[in-house]
Amino acid sequence: AAGVIQSPRHLIxxxxxxATLKCYPIPRHDTVYxxxxxxxxDPQFLISFYEKMQSDKGSIPDRFSAQQFSDYHxxxxxxxxxxxxxxxxxxxxxxxxxxxxxxxxxxxxxxxxVL
Amino acid sequence: xxxxxxxxxHVILSEAASLELGCNYSYGGTVNLFWYVQYPGQHLQxxxxxxxxxxLVKGIKGFEAEFIKSKFSFNLRKPSVQWSxxxxxxxxxxxxxxxxxxxxxxxxxxxxxx
Numbered sequence: 001a002a003g004v005i006q007s008p009r010h011l012i013x014x015x016x017x018x019a020t021l022k023c024y025p026i027p028r029h030d031t032v033y034x035x036x037x038x039x040x041x042d043p044q045f046l047i048s049f050y051e052k053m054q055s056d057k058g059s060i061p062d063r064f065s066a067q068q069f070s071d072y073h074x075x076x077x078x079x080x081x082x083x084x085x086x087x088x089x090x091x092x093x094x095x096x097x098x099x100x101x102x103x104x105x106x107x108x109x110x111x112x113x114v115l
Numbered sequence: 116x117x118x119x120x121x122x123x124x125h126v127i128l129s130e131a132a133s134l135e136l137g138c139n140y141s142y143g144g145t146v147n148l149f150w151y152v153q154y155p156g157q158h159l160q161x162x163x164x165x166x167x168x169x170x171l172v173k174g175i176k177g178f179e180a181e182f183i184k185s186k187f188s189f190n191l192r193k194p195s196v197q198w199s200x201x202x203x204x205x206x207x208x209x210x211x212x213x214x215x216x217x218x219x220x221x222x223x224x225x226x227x228x229x
Contacts, residue, residue: 004158033216042119042205042219043159056216090159094215104217106151106159 002026004093004107012113013081021076021110025093031055032074033104034066035090043090049074081114088112117142119208121220128196129228136191136223138206148189149207149217150180159205165189176200198229 005024013019025032031050035043045058049068060066063081068074072093078085088111092104122137140146150162163174170182180191189206206220 031215035217035219042221043217045216045218048216058216092159092217102215103161103164105161108158 006107023091029093029095119220
């Protein structure tokens with residue numbers, strides 16, 4: 001069965017650079033969630049989208065922005081990168097609709113290292 | 116703010132031993148509860164979930180969890196662990212009256228010795 005795809009899987013950037021992380025949800029899934037997992041920490045919710053509109057926002061820095069496109073894939077844009085942004089970024093998708101019984105399926109994550 | 120606590124950060128067991136991982140959450144309203152497993156180098160996978168009904172939930176790979184509302188707990192159990200259960204386990208909570216985001220616990224690293 002198709003799973004959530006994230007690209008790239010690994011990314012190395014310098015401080016103050018920008019990065020774009022991509023998430024391709026499971027086909028026919030219309031909701032995407034982004035989570036950040038720092039070293040030795042639990043995943044923290046960043047932002048979510050439903051039908052291309054932002055549905056919720058968590059502890060996402062102002063330097064980060066995200067959007068969901070017409071094909072339901074989502075991109076997380078990160079600017080002015082800081083050392084503390086080094087983390088594993090998970091994307092999850094669920095569907096259809098914004099139902100509370102919908103399970104979130106997680107992608108493999110993008111490991112971002114900021115030097 | 117809602118939070119999830121996992122009391123055991125590292126657990127080491129021998130094969131065939133019984134497992135119980137604790138999870139407590141702090142939210143007085145209605146919640147959905149989840150346990151996810153992350154095998155080394157892999158993504159989060161759902162082990163089991165509780166939405167309503169029977170508080171004893173059975174999941175994949177012989178895992179089960181019991182929701183005790185009065186204790187705000189959702190402990191994960193397995194009667195006999197295997198070496199292949201070596202992984203990190205995350206408890207997660209989702210409020211049903213607001214966002215659908217998951218709030219995760221800090222995780223428990225389980226090492227099962229053959």
